[in-house]
Amino acid sequence: MPVHNNSSHPLDYPIWTALTTTHQALAEGDARARRYPTEITPFAATADMSPESFAALRALMSPQDIAVLFTPDAVQPPAEFKVVLADTGEQMIAGAPVEAPTNGVDIVTLGVDDVPAMIELTALTKPGPFYARTHELGTFLGIRVDGQLVAMIGERMKPAHYTEITAVCVHPSLRGRGYGQMLLSAISRQIVSRGEIPFLHVFTNNHSAIALYRRQGMEIRRRLHVTVLKKEE
Template sequence: MSRSSPIDLDRPIWTALTTRQAHLGNGDALARRYHSDVAPFAALASETPAAYEALHQLLKPDEQVALLSAEPLVLIDALHPMQIGMLHQMIATHHEGGSIDDRDVIRLGSADTQDMLDLVEKTKPGPFGKRTREMGNYIGIRDQGRLIAMAGERMCIDGYVEISAVCVDDDWRGKGLAGRLMKILHREIVQRDETPFLHVFSSNRSAITLYERLGFEVRRTFHLTRVKQAEPGSAIAG
C-alpha cells in the first residue's frame, strides 16, 4: 500500500473517497460524495463550475452535503451554501507510552448500531448515520448494558486515520472516558503504522485542550460549508 503524503490531508474527503473509502460513496472524476447513510460529506477534484455542476447532479432536491475548503466557496447559481463554521484539523505528533486502561472497553458492530445512534442523538458529537460505523473501527463502554461512551475511525487515507464520534453520556462526563477511548484508538492506529488525525470546531476550546493533552496539534484550519440545491428562481440576477 502506498502511503499518502501530508498534503493529502489538505483534501481528506476527496482523498478518502478516491482511495480507501471509494466503496462508501459515489460520483465521478469531478465530484464525489459519501452515501447519505454513511456520512454527509462531499468533495471536488477542483473548485470549477464543471465540478460544482457534477456535485449538483449527485444531490437530490432535499439533500445537503458538507464540504471542507481553504477559502470560502464561490458556487454556481444552482447550489446554495451555508457556512457552518471553522474546523481545525489536528494531527497526532506524539504518543504516550505505557499501559492504557482498556477495561470494560468493547468493540462495536452492527448489533450496536441503534445504541450508537441513540448516544449520538443525546451527545451531538457530529454527523453519524446508520452506516457510519462501516468507515472504521468503533469502540465503546457500557454500564449495565447501556452504551455510555464511544469513539471510532471515520475518514481513512493511506497512512492517516481520522478519529471521530468521540462522545460520552452526560451522566458519565468528567470521568476520563473520552480520553481512554482516544488513547486506545491512537495506539491501535500507530500499531498499524498510521497517524491519527481529527477535526474539531475552532470554537470548541474544551475539546481542543483535551486533544492537545493527548498529543495532537493544529495542522491547518478549514471552512466547513453546507451545500444544497438552490430553490428554483432563487439566483440573484446580475
C-alpha cells in the first residue's frame, strides 16, 4: 500500500511520523490510519489520501470526535467527512536556544495536580487543543503569580528525534513581562539537552507569535495545511 515517501523529511508528516516512531505505543489504528487517544489530543494521520485510508480513519472516530491533520498538501476528504477547519500553519524549527533571563521568576515543572489550572489557562488563551491527558506527552513548565498559574509551555508530538513545543500561553493580564520568552528558552534548552531538536506549529496569520518564536532563534521550515474533520452524519 502507498505510504508517505520514506525519503521525505520526518516533519513533513509530523503526526504520522510521531505515531509510527516515538509515540507508537500511544497510537490507535493500523497501517492505514492512526490517531492519539482522544483524551490526549485530537491529532490523527492517514498513510495516504486514498479512500481506504480515510475509511480507516473514519472507523476510529465517534460522531463527537474531531480529527486534526497536518499535511504538506491540502486535504480533500471523501463525502463521509465534514471539514470543520481548513487553514495553513507555519512549521518552525529551532537552532541554538536563545538565553532569556528569568529576572528572579521561578519556572516550575507542572504535573497531574496542575491539570485543572492548565486546562483553565488554555481555555482562556486558546493556544491549541489541551485535554486532561495532554500533559502525558512530555515536560510542561509554568510560572505562577500569587499561586495562580499564569503562563505555561510544554512538549507534544515527538516525531523521530524532534520534539514539538506546544501550549505556549500567558494570561492576558500579564503579557509583556517576557514570560513567553523565558518559557521558550527553558523548554528549548531541555529538549536540546536530550539531543533532540525543538520545533513548533503556528497558524500563518499569527504574526505576533511568529515574531516571538523568531526572537527565540526559530525559523520557518515549511508551510503545512491544518485540517479538522468530523464524521458527516
